[in-house]
Amino acid sequence: MNDEKVINIAQDFSDMPLGRDDLDGPYNGKKFRESLLKNALHQYQKVVVEMDGTLGYGSSFLDEAFGGLVREDDYTAEQLRCKLVVKHKRNSTVDRVWKYIDEAKKAR
Amino acid sequence: MSDQSSGWSLLSPLLIVIGWSIVLTNASRYARRSEIRGLCNDVDSLATEISAETKDFWLKKYEECSSSEVRHYIYHTENAIERLDKKLELLQARSQYSIGKSVEIIEKLHDKTTMDAERVKELQEERRVRVALQVDHDVAMCISAVEELFDSVAGEGFFQFAWRKLLTKCDGVGLCKKISDIYKMRLLPHLQRYAENFSRP
Numbered sequence: 540m541n542d543e544k545v546i547n548i549a550q551d552f553s554d555m556p557l558g559r560d561d562l563d564g565p566y567n568g569k570k571f572r573e574s575l576l577k578n579a580l581h582q583y584q585k586v587v588v589e590m591d592g593t594l595g596y597g598s599s600f601l602d603e604a605f606g607g608l609v610r611e612d613d614y615t616a617e618q619l620r621c622k623l624v625v626k627h628k629r630n631s632t633v634d635r636v637w638k639y640i641d642e643a644k645k646a647r
Numbered sequence: 648m649s650d651q652s653s654g655w656s657l658l659s660p661l662l663i664v665i666g667w668s669i670v671l672t673n674a675s676r677y678a679r680r681s682e683i684r685g686l687c688n689d690v691d692s693l694a695t696e697i698s699a700e701t702k703d704f705w706l707k708k709y710e711e712c713s714s715s716e717v718r719h720y721i722y723h724t725e726n727a728i729e730r731l732d733k734k735l736e737l738l739q740a741r742s743q744y745s746i747g748k749s750v751e752i753i754e755k756l757h758d759k760t761t762m763d764a765e766r767v768k769e770l771q772e773e774r775r776v777r778v779a780l781q782v783d784h785d786v787a788m789c790i791s792a793v794e795e796l797f798d799s800v801a802g803e804g805f806f807q808f809a810w811r812k813l814l815t816k817c818d819g820v821g822l823c824k825k826i827s828d829i830y831k832m833r834l835l836p837h838l839q840r841y842a843e844n845f846s847r848p
Contacts, residue, residue, distance in 0.1 A: 555718070555722075557718055557721065557765065558765045559763075559765070562765075562766075563765040563766070564714070564718070564765070594722045594726075595721065595722040595725035595726055595729075596725060597721040597722075597725065597761040597762075597764065597765070598757060598758050598759075598760075598761045598762035598763075599761065599762055599763050599764070599765055602762070629729060629732060630750075631729075631732055631750065631753050631754055631757065632757075634750070634754055635754060635757055635758065638754065638758075
């Protein structure tokens with residue numbers, strides 16, 4: 540297994556991520572999770588998601604992209620805490636990501 | 648006699664320095680207070696704007712909104728909340744008081760204003776009303792927390808302000824360490840020697 544993968548959402552995906560799935564728009568949370576995040580988590584020991592550079596993040600995108608890992612892809616919040624590093628200039632965005640992961644854990 | 652007169656001649660410049668330092672400290676206390684009031688007003692108007700736009704979107708405009716208008720609402724609101732977050736951060740740094748619930752409030756606002764906004768037309772009225780009311784409630788919490796902070800700042804007396812300023816300038820912990828170092832290195836050996844001499848028969 541490789542060491543580390545850095546995903547920059549603005550560069551590797553879109554600077555206007557929005558919504559849960561294709562009904563909401565082309566750059567949605569489900570697409571991000573399935574096309575980039577899930578593969579990276581599968582192939583690398585550590586995945587760093589850099590979130591700066593976009594126009595913003597709607598809650599639905601974050602919930603689907605990160606909370607979906609627990610709801611749909613059978614990751615646990617503890618596994619994600621070991622493997623996933625989320626970076627953003629504002630702590631509130633990083634906190635939101637972990638909140639959605641933790642809430643998805645409770646809902647499961 | 649000459650000693651007494653030199654003492655008097657030293658006293659007047661000393662009084663002038665003390666007088667000026669009181670005047671300057673008081674001026675800086677008022678400047679800080681009005682700066683913090685300005686930041687509180689900014690927070691107030693930003694938070695009210697977020698609440699009004701959320702209410703507008705979730706209760707009034709949702710039916711006529713095109714997908715690009717929804718997208719605009721989401722990014723615009725997200726950025727407004729980020730600005731609010733920054734203002735709260737600045738307010739805490741300038742006032743040196745903390746707003747205990749600010750992180751929680753910002754997180755809730757981010758969460759509630761935009762969660763499932765893309766599908767607003769499909770949501771039941773009860774859910775839409777709930778979003779608008781919850782955001783209104785969080786905004787009220789935010790404004791009252793900020794006003795409480797201003798109340799603490801405004802109630803700060805001259806001496807409290809001067810002491811806080813002195814501690815910030817001197818770095819309180821560093822000052823205590825310096826005093827304790829001086830005591831240990833310079834004063835303690837003398838005291839010990841004095842005690843030894845005193846105890847000798």
